[in-house]
Amino acid sequence: MPPLNILTRIRRFYKVPEHHPDIEWTKTETYRRRLEQVKTGWIISGCCMLAAENIAAIVGIFFFSSFMSFAFLERDEE
Numbered sequence: 877m878p879p880l881n882i883l884t885r886i887r888r889f890y891k892v893p894e895h896h897p898d899i900e901w902t903k904t905e906t907y908r909r910r911l912e913q914v915k916t917g918w919i920i921s922g923c924c925m926l927a928a929e930n931i932a933a934i935v936g937i938f939f940f941s942s943f944m945s946f947a948f949l950e951r952d953e954e
Contacts, residue, residue: 901951917944917945
């Protein structure tokens with residue numbers, strides 16, 4: 877039997893079913909495409925943070941990018 881990754885162990889410990897809709901969402905092509913877009917967005921945000929000379933601008937970019945990442949990766953209601 878192959879070794880289980882940490883997420884599988886946590887799911888088994890808390891008895892979360894394997895076929896939960898939120899877990900199935902992370903295995904779809906749409907989610908993977910959105911994840912790549914979020915990665916690109918973070919690279920652009922990081923470059924903007926490096927170019928900013930103001931700590932307030934850096935913190936603002938960070939919080940805005942975090943919010944947009946969570947909002948963009950949320951499962952669509954069907």
